[in-house]
Amino acid sequence: MTANPIGRVRSAVDHSEPSSQVSTGEPLFSLRGAAVRVGGRTLWSGVDLTVGAGEFTAVLGPNGVGKSTLVKVLLGILPAAAGEVRVLGARPGERNTAVGYLPQRRSFDASLRIRGIDVVRLGLDGDRWGIPLPGLGGAKRRAARECVEQVIDLVGASTYAHRPIGQCSGGEQQRLLIAQALVRKPRLLLLDEPLDSLDLPNQGAIAALLGRICHREGVSVVMVAHDVNPILHHLDRVVYIAEGGAVAGTPAEVITSETLTRLYRTPVEVLRTSDGRLVVVGQPEAPALHSDRHTEGRSPRSEAGGRTGGSHAPGN
Ligand SMILES: Nc1ncnc2c1ncn2[C@@H]1O[C@H](COP(=O)(O)OP(=O)(O)O)[C@@H](O)[C@H]1O
Numbered sequence: 001m002t003a004n005p006i007g008r009v010r011s012a013v014d015h016s017e018p019s020s021q022v023s024t025g026e027p028l029f030s031l032r033g034a035a036v037r038v039g040g041r042t043l044w045s046g047v048d049l050t051v052g053a054g055e056f057t058a059v060l061g062p063n064g065v066g067k068s069t070l071v072k073v074l075l076g077i078l079p080a081a082a083g084e085v086r087v088l089g090a091r092p093g094e095r096n097t098a099v100g101y102l103p104q105r106r107s108f109d110a111s112l113r114i115r116g117i118d119v120v121r122l123g124l125d126g127d128r129w130g131i132p133l134p135g136l137g138g139a140k141r142r143a144a145r146e147c148v149e150q151v152i153d154l155v156g157a158s159t160y161a162h163r164p165i166g167q168c169s170g171g172e173q174q175r176l177l178i179a180q181a182l183v184r185k186p187r188l189l190l191l192d193e194p195l196d197s198l199d200l201p202n203q204g205a206i207a208a209l210l211g212r213i214c215h216r217e218g219v220s221v222v223m224v225a226h227d228v229n230p231i232l233h234h235l236d237r238v239v240y241i242a243e244g245g246a247v248a249g250t251p252a253e254v255i256t257s258e259t260l261t262r263l264y265r266t267p268v269e270v271l272r273t274s275d276g277r278l279v280v281v282g283q284p285e286a287p288a289l290h291s292d293r294h295t296e297g298r299s300p301r302s303e304a305g306g307r308t309g310g311s312h313a314p315g316n
């Protein structure tokens, strides 16, 4: 991407620092002239973005454009090929103990006996970064148990947390996984397509839960989303990625015909339906779409269910 008209715009929304976990004035993450290469191909370059702490941010864009790759860059799993990336005031990866991460969905086998509460507990015991904590003494064990109970209560999973996770519904499993990502009280919660494969009522419920976690609990939330509509009312900011670049701003600034046409360098039309949903028409797909879909194992329902931004492009 070349010029980025609104990439540096900070959200006008001020959630007045709801908790001490949010550091005043510090960007949650920023990219300056950043580029990323995978398999010898540059996915995006020249990206300038600043996302503020305390915001609920969605990362949007067509399949295969590099959304999950951005998440990997923020986690320090993949180095940026150019430019500077800062996360929570440090280099990517350095503050990962303050980051809760929910990877793109893996479903649980129905026969899996491990209970929901144990899955949440795994978030405390270091499975995420592969560093098991040493055995805990009595007081610490109690504190850990309370911590797990609190976070299960926060996500509304108390009634089924003792059931085997394989017997929980998709929405219940997703709440338990969000609890697992939250159990260490992160400052940043990073979620990769957490609404994928959920039905519409569950998408709305999880979106509302993430909005509460962000705006009431003071955890900055960044989520990759396939469709912006279920989360639109909760969002402060969107990062829209196209082949080559990205723009960021409030949903009203970014999800417009003018901005997306400029980003994609092809006519894109944003329509608003009578019930307030956004439909993006004409948004091009990334070139590696088909292999990407194959490798990610997307469900046929999510492929048919709309492209990013609730788009339904002609001829797709
Ligand atoms: N390690 C890798 N090696 C080669 N290609 C990769 C690798 N990781 C991702 N890709 C490719 O990069 C593109 C962007 O991937 P991804 O970030 O997962 O897209 P998105 O999340 O936007 O759908 C895809 O074409 C994908 O196949």
Ligand SMILES: [Mg+2]
Pocket (backbone or CB within 6 Å): 067, 068, 069, 104, 192, 224
């Ligand atoms: Mg992805």
